[in-house]
Amino acid sequence: MLNRPFRVAGAFALALSFAALCVPSTAARAAGSFFKDKTLSIVVPVGPGGTYHVYAQILARHLTKHVPDNPTVIVQNRPGGGGATSAAYMANVAPKDGTVIGKIVPGMLTHPLVRDTGYDATRFQYLGAIAARDFSIAVWHDSPAKTWEGLREHEVTFGATGRAASSYVVPAFINGVLGTKIKIVTGYGSGGDLNIAMERGETQGRGNFYSGFSSVRPDWIRDRKIRFLLTMGPKNPKLAGVPRVRDLLKPGSIEMKTFDLLEASFNLGQAFYLPEGAPADRVEVMRKAFWATLMDPELKAECEQRRVDYGPVSAEDLRRVVTEGMEPARDPEVVKKFRTLMGAKAS
Incomplete structure (x- = not known):
């Protein structure tokens, strides 16, 4: 591991x-x-x-x-x-x-x-x-979910390019192991399209690499347009206060073992x-x-x-x-x- x-x-x-x-x-x-x-x-x-x-x-x-x-x-x-x-x-x-x-x-x-x-x-x-690179779950600043626990209380719509893409796989996995209510809409053509959907209000969040945001839309981070709720993969000091998915799972559990598989690719x-x-x-x-x-x-x-x-x-x-x-x-x-x-x- x-x-x-x-x-x-x-x-x-x-x-x-x-x-x-x-x-x-x-x-x-x-x-x-x-x-x-x-x-x-x-x-x-x-x-x-x-x-x-x-x-x-x-x-x-x-x-x-x-x-x-x-x-x-x-x-x-x-x-x-x-x-x-x-x-x-x-x-x-x-x-x-x-x-x-x-x-x-x-x-x-x-x-x-x-x-x-x-x-x-x-x-x-x-x-x-x-x-x-670390991967994160982020929501638009006006999303009803202010913390990862809020994703359990509110259905929040995320965009994804396809069912095999990380923008779908990670939110789906989190729904399964943490009981969140992320609604995933597929069919977007690219990461850029996912960003546009968030700006337009079509969706309220997405899974993405931190550097995917910082390199393409650094203004979102600077102006606090997005809120990071969860992170996984290598530790990122810029997200030091954001809960890590690994820390929310029981060590040795089958959920943790499946997470080990998921995280290996990252x-x-x-x-x-x-x-x-x-x-x-x-x-x-x-x-x-x-x-x-x-x-x-x-x-x-x-x-x-x-x-x-x-x-x-x-x-x-x-x-x-x-x-x-x-x-x-x-x-x-x-x-x-x-x-x-x-x-x-x-x-």
């Missing part, structure tokens, strides 16, 4: 990382030449306009400097199914030669527990993450991966290039300039997040409960 992602810290660890970058294996040197005159694609599982796309743009701009022979890097959007469409494409259709990089969104790990998706995210070859954060089947030597090259990119001061500066979180997570630590986070799925009763909370039909 993980409450926060592992991060590589300390000058010694960073020195070792850079030393490794400077002494590639023979296979890695050969694999590095493969990328000459190639175009790398970063596949984003949602449409443009939100922070997922922003992170991909930032990565594309800086990754090219650190991959051997500086290939062109482009961003492609393949939305649908709360990330499942993109993940299935990566697993079954995309070239497995190291030129197509996938992007993680919350839920990709656990979607296969709920329905047949055509992929297994535990088999992805993770490259690293720019940051792990601890992966803004992670990127190569599909299963990509050659090991090229994966090695890309992991080293990815880490060098994350350590690039210009990438960090752009994250700060665009008001998105920065906190690099290594490929090794992402693998640990996946392994430990999915441990509860070994229990059939936990999976059954999780499926029920996610609205899956009995099988």
Whole structure:
């Protein structure tokens, strides 16, 4: 069980990382030449306009400097199914030669527990993450719910893009384990549409990353247009006084175990991966290039300039997040409960 992602810290660890970058294996040197005159694609599982796309743009701009022979890097959007469409494409259709990089969104790990998706995210070859991000439940300032307990007393309408999206999954889960009365309306095209719906009064709240608000609508936070009622995932000091979902669940309970599954995807954060089947030597090259990119001061500066979180997570630590986070799925009763909370039909 993980409450926060592992991060590589300390000058010694960073020195070792850079030393490794400077002494590639023979296979890695050969694999590095493969990328000459190639175009790398970063596949984003949602449409443009939100922070997922922003992170991909930032990565594309800086990754090219650190991959051997500086290939062109482009961003492609393949939305649908709360990330499942993109993940299935990566697993079954995309070239497995190291030129197509996938992007993680919350839920990709656990979607296969709920329905047949055509992929297994535990088999992805993770490259690293720019940051792990906390997720919050927020309401418009005039919502009748002033605290999370108020969500038990008042029916509050939330917008969501689809039933597999985090904007639906998290509120639905909270309804199931905390007894809240969030009414979820699906069909919105993007996170931007969800924000507009809140401003217009069509909805009274939404689930979103804190940085999704701070980067796109910082004025909402500054002017107290929204109120944060719950948070989950890595701890955010800016939401220190906001109740954490984990703290409201009984330790060791089946609800807590299902929450561990849900939270694992959020601890992966803004992670990127190569599909299963990509050659090991090229994966090695890309992991080293990815880490060098994350350590690039210009990438960090752009994250700060665009008001998105920065906190690099290594490929090794992402693998640990996946392994430990999915441990509860070994229990059939936990999976059954999780499926029920996610609205899956009995099988």
